[in-house]
Amino acid sequence: MAEKKETLLVSLRNITKVYGHHRALHEVSFDLYPGEVHCLVGENGAGKSTLIKILSGAITPDQGEICIQGQCFRALTPRQAITLGVSTIYQDAELVDSLTVADNIFLGSEQSTRFSFIVDKKAQFVRAQEIINTLHLPLEPSLLVEELSSSQRQMLQITKALYREAKILIMDEPTSALGLEEKRALMEIIRTLKSQGIGIIYISHYLEEIFEVGDRVTILKDGTSMGTYRISEITIEEVVRKMVGRDASAFFSRRLVPLGEVCFEVKNLTKKGLVEGVSFAVRRGEIFGLGGLVGSGRSEVVHLIFGALPLDQGEIWLGGKRGMIRSPQDAIRQGIALIPEDRRKMAMLLGRDLVENTALVHNDIFRGPILYRKEEMTMTQDIIRKLTVATQSETQLIEELSGGNQQKVVIGRWLLDGYEVYIFDEPTKGVDIGAKERIYELMVELAEQGKSIIMISSSMPELLSMSDRIGIMRQGRMVDIVESKSVTEEYLIRAFIGV
Amino acid sequence: MKKNRLAEKNALFRNQWFFLLVVEIGLAIVTGIVNPRFFTTSNLMNILEQVAVLGIVSSGMTLLIISGEIDISVGANIGLSSCVMAMMMKAMRFSFLPVAVGILLAVGNSFLVGITSRGFKAPSFITSLAFISVFQGIALAITKGSFQTIYGQFETIGMTRVAQILPLSFIISIGAYLFVHFLLSQTKLGRRIYSVGSNPQAAYLSGISVAHTKLTAFFLNGLFVGIATMVLLSRIGAAQPSTGTGLELRAIGAVVIGGTPLSGGKGRIIGTLFGVFLMGIISNTLNMLRVNPYFQEVTFGLLIIASLAVSVLSSYGKTR
Numbered sequence: 057m058a059e060k061k062e063t064l065l066v067s068l069r070n071i072t073k074v075y076g077h078h079r080a081l082h083e084v085s086f087d088l089y090p091g092e093v094h095c096l097v098g099e100n101g102a103g104k105s106t107l108i109k110i111l112s113g114a115i116t117p118d119q120g121e122i123c124i125q126g127q128c129f130r131a132l133t134p135r136q137a138i139t140l141g142v143s144t145i146y147q148d149a150e151l152v153d154s155l156t157v158a159d160n161i162f163l164g165s166e167q168s169t170r171f172s173f174i175v176d177k178k179a180q181f182v183r184a185q186e187i188i189n190t191l192h193l194p195l196e197p198s199l200l201v202e203e204l205s206s207s208q209r210q211m212l213q214i215t216k217a218l219y220r221e222a223k224i225l226i227m228d229e230p231t232s233a234l235g236l237e238e239k240r241a242l243m244e245i246i247r248t249l250k251s252q253g254i255g256i257i258y259i260s261h262y263l264e265e266i267f268e269v270g271d272r273v274t275i276l277k278d279g280t281s282m283g284t285y286r287i288s289e290i291t292i293e294e295v296v297r298k299m300v301g302r303d304a305s306a307f308f309s310r311r312l313v314p315l316g317e318v319c320f321e322v323k324n325l326t327k328k329g330l331v332e333g334v335s336f337a338v339r340r341g342e343i344f345g346l347g348g349l350v351g352s353g354r355s356e357v358v359h360l361i362f363g364a365l366p367l368d369q370g371e372i373w374l375g376g377k378r379g380m381i382r383s384p385q386d387a388i389r390q391g392i393a394l395i396p397e398d399r400r401k402m403a404m405l406l407g408r409d410l411v412e413n414t415a416l417v418h419n420d421i422f423r424g425p426i427l428y429r430k431e432e433m434t435m436t437q438d439i440i441r442k443l444t445v446a447t448q449s450e451t452q453l454i455e456e457l458s459g460g461n462q463q464k465v466v467i468g469r470w471l472l473d474g475y476e477v478y479i480f481d482e483p484t485k486g487v488d489i490g491a492k493e494r495i496y497e498l499m500v501e502l503a504e505q506g507k508s509i510i511m512i513s514s515s516m517p518e519l520l521s522m523s524d525r526i527g528i529m530r531q532g533r534m535v536d537i538v539e540s541k542s543v544t545e546e547y548l549i550r551a552f553i554g555v
Numbered sequence: 556m557k558k559n560r561l562a563e564k565n566a567l568f569r570n571q572w573f574f575l576l577v578v579e580i581g582l583a584i585v586t587g588i589v590n591p592r593f594f595t596t597s598n599l600m601n602i603l604e605q606v607a608v609l610g611i612v613s614s615g616m617t618l619l620i621i622s623g624e625i626d627i628s629v630g631a632n633i634g635l636s637s638c639v640m641a642m643m644m645k646a647m648r649f650s651f652l653p654v655a656v657g658i659l660l661a662v663g664n665s666f667l668v669g670i671t672s673r674g675f676k677a678p679s680f681i682t683s684l685a686f687i688s689v690f691q692g693i694a695l696a697i698t699k700g701s702f703q704t705i706y707g708q709f710e711t712i713g714m715t716r717v718a719q720i721l722p723l724s725f726i727i728s729i730g731a732y733l734f735v736h737f738l739l740s741q742t743k744l745g746r747r748i749y750s751v752g753s754n755p756q757a758a759y760l761s762g763i764s765v766a767h768t769k770l771t772a773f774f775l776n777g778l779f780v781g782i783a784t785m786v787l788l789s790r791i792g793a794a795q796p797s798t799g800t801g802l803e804l805r806a807i808g809a810v811v812i813g814g815t816p817l818s819g820g821k822g823r824i825i826g827t828l829f830g831v832f833l834m835g836i837i838s839n840t841l842n843m844l845r846v847n848p849y850f851q852e853v854t855f856g857l858l859i860i861a862s863l864a865v866s867v868l869s870s871y872g873k874t875r
Contacts, residue, residue, distance in 0.1 A: 364760060388762035402760055405753040407821045416750060417761040425742050469761070 064123070065090055065224055065255040066111065066142075071120035073106055073279075076459065077488040080106045081117070084281045086274055088224060088255040093246060095258045095266040095287075098276035099299055099549060100350050100514040104259050107276070108226055111257075112144050113137035125223065141223035145213045145230060151201050158184040158197040161216050187215050191248055194241070207238035214245065218254075225249065226257045231265060232351070243269050261349055261553045263292050275299055292555060300516060300545035307521040308496050313503040315524070316340030320477045320508045322361060325370035330356040334370075334534045336527050338477070338508040343499060345523030345540065346512045349552050353532040354512045355397060358479045361510075362394045363387045374476065388417065391476035395467050395483060397512070403466040409451045411436045414469045439468035444494060460491025467495065478502055481512045496522060516545045530554055572813070575829035579836050586840040593843055596720065603725040606835035608787045610728035610828070613806045614735045615665075615779030617827045620810050621739070622772040623752035623819030626668050628683040629780050629806060631690035633799030636661040636784040638694045641703035641794035650709045657788075658781030664690060665777025669770045679773075694796035704793040713790030724786045731779060736824045738775075748772055753820030801852075808859035809834050833858075 066088040073081040081103045088094045096104050109115040111122065113132035122129045124140040132140075151160055158180045167183065169176040184197040193211045195204075204212065210230060217225055231239050246256060246269055260266055266273055267287055275282040275298045282298040321337040331353045338344045346354045359365040361372060363381040372379040374390055381387045384394070396402035405413050414436045436450045443464040447457055454462055463483070470478065480499065484492045499522065503509055513519045519526060523540045528551045536551055587593040612629055619626055626632075640657035644650055668686050672679035715723035739745040747768045750758040755765045788794055807817075813830030815822025837858065841851045 362760070383762075383764075384760050385762040385764060394760060396760055401754075401756060403754075403757050405750055405757060405820070408749060408753055412746065412749065415746070416757070416763075425744060427741055427743055427746060429741070 063090055064088070065125060066257075067121075067123040068107070068111065069121040069123070071107065071110060071117045071122075073103075073110065073115065073117050076486070078486065079279050081110075081279045083120070084276070084279070086281070086284075088257060090223070090253040090255055091250045092271045093250060093256045093258050093269055094284075095260065095270040095273040096276065097260070097263065097266065097273060097295060097299060099516060102276040102299070103279040104276055105228070106279075108144065108228060108257070108259065111137065111224075112142055112226065138220070141221060142226070143217035143220065143222035143224065144226040144228065145210060145217065146228070150216075151209060151212065153200070153202040155201060156197065157195055157199050157201065157204070157212055157215075160201055160212060161187070161197075161219050163216075165220075183219075184215070187219055191215065191218070191245060193245070205238075206233040207235075207241065210234075210242070211245065214249075218249075222254070224255050224257065226259075228259045229261065230258070231260065231262065239265075263295060263553060263555050266295075267292060278302070296546055296550055296555070300549050302517060302545070307517045308493065310496065310500050310522060311504075313341040313500065315342050316506055319375055319506075320510075321373040322357075323371045323373070325357060325360050325372075326368050327356060327360055327365060328368050330365075330532055331360060332532045334527075334529075336534060336537060338510060340506040340508055341503045342524045343503055343509045343511055343522055345519045345526040346510060346529060347519050347526050347548060347552065348529030350514065352529040352552070354529050355481055356532075357529070358394065358481055358510065358512060361387070362392060362479065364394075388475075391474070392479065393470040393475040393477065394479045395470065395481065397481040397485065399462055399466050404454050404462060406455050407453060409453055410440070410445075410447060410457075410465055411450050413454045413465055414439055414450075414472075417469050417473070435472055439465070439471060442471070443468050443498065458488065458491075460487040463487050463495065464491060467498065475507070477508045477510065479510045479512075482514060483511060484513075484515070484518060516548060519548070520545065528552065572826050572829045575812070575826075575833055579829070579833055582836050582840055586836075586843050590843045593839070598839070600716070600720060600722060602835045602839050604722040604790070605838065606831050607722065607724035607728040608783045608790075609802065609805055609809065609834060610725075610831045611731045611779050611783040611786065612802055613809045613827050613831050614728075614731040614824065615776035616806045617810050617813075617815055617822060617824055618735060618738070618748060618772050619776045620807070620815050620817060621752045621819055621822050622748045622769050623755065624669070624672070624679040624769055624772060625807070625817070626665055626679060626683045626773070626776055627803045627807070628664070628668055628686040628690060629776070630799040630802040630804075631687040631694075632661055632664045632777070632780050633784050633787065633802060634794075634796050635664065635690040635694040636781060637788045637794035637798045638698050638703055638796060640784065640788055641705050642697065644705045644708055645703060648708070654785050657784055658778065661781030661784055662774060662777035665773050665780060666770065669773030673766050673769065691796055698796055700796065702793055702795050705788075706792045708792075709789050710792065711789065712786055713788075713792070724790060727782065727786060731782070732824055732828050739824060744768070744771060749820055804859070805834055805855060808855060808862065811859060812862040830862075 064087055068084065068086040070083045070085055071081050072083055084103065084107060086107065096107065098104050106115060110117050113134040113136055116131040122132055124142065127140065152163060155163070161184050162180045167176045167179045168174060181197050188195045188197065193215065195208060195211055195215065201209065201212065214225065230242060234242060249256060258266065258270060270287045272284055272286055273290065273295065274284040275295060277299055316339055318337045319340045323335045325331055325334040334357055336344065346357065348354050356365060360367050363383045363386050372381055379390050381390065405416065411432050415432045433450060440447060440450060445457070445461045445464045447461065454465060457465065483495050487495065499509055499511070511522060520540050526538050526540050526548070527534050528536045528538065530552065583593065592598060616626070616629065636657045639660055640653045643653035643656060647653060664686070668679060668683045671677070672682040712723055717723055717726060739748065747758070747763050750763060751765045751768045759765050787798070809830035810827050811817060812833060813826025813828070815826060834855070837854065838851065841854065
């Protein structure tokens with residue numbers, strides 16, 4: 057490949073990016089030749105998006121070098137990336153629904169007539185048709201974008217990128233919204249693009265696609281590169297094996313809890329387009345893991361259970377009784393607690409102190425309309441002590457704490473009352489090691505008290521070491537429920553992506 | 556260390572309204588030197604009387620803004636309610652029922668702003684903006700644009716001076732401040748108002764009914780507007796559709812100057828109290844210095860903009 061060296065389109069050298077305690081990328085190198093499809097695979101949170109964002113200028117790396125068409129940078133701005141020919145094809149973004157296909161292609165760089173302020177619609181139309189023809193796309197320049205299917209929208213984005221002379225196309229899960237026919241059409245387009253010398257970075261969870269369309273593949277795991285291989289020299293099995301496999305230190309060894317009777321059950325939970333007929337039961341003392349790729353419907357399932365999303369169909373049973381849950385209020389009253397995924401957006405009261413953040417759900421512990429400020433204070437101090445929250449005082453504002461301590465407070469608010477079912481959605485996201493262990497410990501303590509626990513997690517070690525059983529979600533369905541002792545990381549990831 | 560931190564925080568908090576107090580005293584001294592009549596008892600009581608109505612309206616506004624909502628139709632609401640009160644009094648020669656109806660009307664109006672905002676998922680800023688012209692239009696229609704005078708008929712509240720000195724209207728406004736202070740610091744409703752203003756989604760997922768809480772804030776805001784209408788009518792002895800115009804701006808200004816951000820979830824009534832005083836003293840000062848009344852309007856507008864600048868700058872300092 058030495059002769060191609062000078063024509064390298066992209067070369068990322070030793071890219072490192074650290075968020076707080078979390079190492080999103082560690083010395084990752086990646087390159088792309090003209091006319092090549094280079095695939096990027098890895099689990100949720102392996103660092104694919106971070107790498108792509110660095111290349112498109114949205115994120116500044118802490119270390120490393122970004123070279124595009126021979127020009128090297130420490131960091132890029134989005135504008136630089138575009139000028140250098142990097143273009144990302146998003147699902148739906150960047151298109152104006154009320155304009156035509158041609159107008160969208162030329163948006164921001166309109167062709168003008170002799171008068172510079174008048175758009176030359178005719179010229180745009182003709183030029184758009186030209187680009188569409190060279191790619192043999194089923195697009196009509198005069199159509200309004202709102203009338204396009206999602207696959208046509210994607211084609212329009214590709215057209216737009218080509219008009220702007222993009223040399224590097226990034227496709228992030230391009231087939232997730234496409235049907236079989238449309239997928240085939242996309243593969244065809246990719247081949248045409250390759251023949252025109254355009255380099256494509258292709259990200260997909262669907263490994264078959266990668267083996268169909270890719271030239272090389274780079275595998276990421278926990279922010280490090282597991283190597284780059286020619287597709288012809290590797291098998292699907294080998295790729296999967298490299299995506300998983302960690303040393304024992306990543307796993308938490310927990311105490312086992314004897315399981316009691318079934319305390320919580322859902323039957324045929326359905327929400328059109330999001331969740332299809334999900335059923336499972338959780339016993340007292342059990343930790344039931346919910347695994348799957350991002351977008352597989354995991355969070356939607358728990359939001360349906362908690363009443364934050366209205367159910368289309370399905371039943372929820374609590375302790376042998378049918379639960380009627382139409383709002384979070386109902387869920388809480390019937391003994392369900394939810395610790396949501398995004399604590400800043402969905403759980404924290406910014407600008408308020410720890411007492412108010414802890415006592416948030418417990419307005420009804422005491423009767424009457426008046427607050428019991430002294431008791432609240434003592435309860436908060438108890439929680440701070442119990443969960444070892446690092447804080448100067450209970451009157452500190454919650455945003456002044458570290459991520460792990462914020463999470464402890466958010467969890468702590470559900471410990472004052474007796475709940476039967478605890479739902480944790482990504483309980484240790486953005487949390488440091490120490491806090492992580494304390495949270496795991498707490499989950500086991502809750503199990504020992506006979507609570508039922510549902511835990512969503514994107515972290516394989518967490519899912520495998522904490523859960524008794526794991527429900528596997530794929531495209532809105534629960535495709536399997538497995539004993540976590542009897543499965544491996546490799547088995548899980550295969551089940552998530554369906555190979 | 557813990558005590559230190561608390562003390563530090565208290566000092567910080569004190570600074571906020573302490574700053575206002577210092578400005579107010581400074582203004583008073585300057586005015587007093589230019590025009591010694593400023594410090595006469597009658598003038599000081601006059602100021603207290605003048606800020607009473609603004610204080611009551613601002614108390615309700617504080618609740619509403621902390622809950623993450625706003626009502627800019629309070630001025631028009633006062634106009635309509637006071638016209639209805641005055642017309643009924645004229646017709647009935649009896650004041651209890653008209654006052655009750657007027658207050659209920661004010662509550663209903665504010666509630667309507669809240670309901671439409673929740674129901675149509677529109678910001679309350681927009682719905683209340685629309686209701687300004689609804690309220691004013693109705694007031695103009697029922698009065699045919701004319702003055703409704705009730706001189707001598709309903710003067711007790713406006714004219715009474717407790718112990719021959721303190722205006723009763725001012726005592727009522729103090730009652731409003733105390734009520735809001737108690738509500739915000741000691742009750743579950745107050746806690747919920749802060750939580751829906753700070754993060755409605757978190758509040759919802761914690762089992763708090765966001766709609767219920769915000770509508771309660773609108774209800775209370777209407778109640779305060781109704782009481783303010785009663786006090787104002789009693790003091791002036793007449794009503795017209797334009798009564799109360801401009802009061803919304805001063806009330807919002809007083810709340811913001813008092814340190815309650817328009818983004819909601821934060822703030823205390825004591826800040827509003829000093830914000831209202833600042834408005835009153837500036838108004839009185841400008842009168843004493845014989846500044847053209849049109850320029851007084853300009854001054855209030857600029858003051859509110861300055862207070863927004865201060866709040867942006869102080870939060871900028873914190874995030875750094």
